[in-house]
Amino acid sequence: MASERERLVATAVFLASLITQSEGIIGGREAAPHSRPYMASIQAPEGQNLKHECGGFVVAQQWVMTAAHCLPTGPNGRRVVLGVHSLSEPEDTKQTFDIVEHHNHPHFSPSNYENDIALIKLDRPFNVSEAVQAVAFLRAGGTNPGTGAEVDTAGWGSLDNLGSRPDKLKEVAVEVFSSARCKRGDYFGRKFTDNMICAHKVCSDPCDQPHKKEDSCDGDSGGPLLYNHVVVGITSNGGKKCGQLKKPGIYTIVSHYTEWIHSIMGLQPTAAPGQRPSG
Template identity: 35%
Template sequence: MLFPLVAALLGSAVKVYSFERIIGGEECVPNSQPWQVAIYFFDKFMCGGVLINESWVLTAAHCNLSNIQIRLGEHNLKIHEGTEQFTYAAKICPHGDYNMTTYNHDIMLLKLASPATVTDYVQTISLCSSDSMEEGANCLISGWGTTTSPEETYPEVLQCLNITVFSDDDCRRFYGDSITENMFCAGVLEGGKDSCQGDSGGPLVCGSQLCGIISWGDPICGQENKPGVYTKVSNYLEWISNVIDTEDPDICRGV
């Protein structure tokens, strides 16, 4: 069973806010991930996202909702820190071939209603080229997803975790034919360190480049030989450029 890493919408899971960690991670140095975006459905936190230029956020297609609110410059979601910028998604552009069963092409662009102002706390990140991410690369994920699994405990502050990129062969050994050419796996073989529900759409950064979008994983996060699965950003550079340049009405809808 494939399980998207979006936060529970209707409160079926217990949400206990604490300073515990993303599974196996730790609190990020405040504002050390200035491209990190918090995506809300009305006033409910749902997904992560990534600011790739002043007007566009990249996230997962399974985070496709109406009334998307965008929060930039966040660290602690429960208090006002004076670093935040708030706007909403004026256009929502999921990949046209996104498959909600297999999570293939799990990628989406959001056009901001008002451009972000670049500050020390809000910055863009460059995209990963095809040769920038190799097996064994040490990369960093971040998000406000649950720090426990299967019970859900959502942190107030942004969590960071260093994980390793696995080979395509290893990834298919873990998940079989569920892995497409547009996906890759990252984590640790022994488990205990993973992205989880609520981290969907957030960044996997290798060096200083955005190489992955948090997508899906096993329903119980952090298991041995069950790493997280990520959308491979380098496969979508042309698609991203085309959407930003044209705002193709066959792909994008206004809200």
């Protein structure tokens, strides 16, 4: 019979899994240090330290975009770290911020991750450097990548389904998968909506594990999906296990939320698609 301590541990693990059904990188490679200066690490308090919990990306001075499910009940002491390559090593490039505003999309649905987008306002402007810069994101009227297009994503998420986490930023190139297939019952069914992109890549030689799928996994939610160096999606969710052939990673289509993004950030709605925001 399980001891009381074992039952408590099992309960804690189950509750954590409900909160952190997020995405990360399986396959891929370590990114060149600070080659993606827009990347953000959203970190939660753990004792006297901070622990990486979700990704995000800088879209304007003081503004970081991420997934709504990363902060379901608000910041709760979380901080945002920019200029990160190694989570554990001291780096002169790192800048750490408190969160002064947090905006989850008002129609975010935890049941299927519909409208999984959020904006975070930092407590002060960041110092622009080689390691910290904003990235362009696609606006309404822009063209999203079609089936088969190569896109890429990055993060500090799990390397496997056992939860092994990298210390340094990883990146992976994946391919946009057919939305029609992702809507099929043997894929995601009704969970998959027109506000989502699904993407993965089936490895073949010379991959380390031929015919295994490169994918996002636990810990990278909120990170960017890029097409031609412009953010088109936000890493949202996928299957209960990463790398499943019929459970590609799901990403929120950023351009579908242009009006909401502009209203929160106070930007003019006439900005050209893909233009880097100036606010």
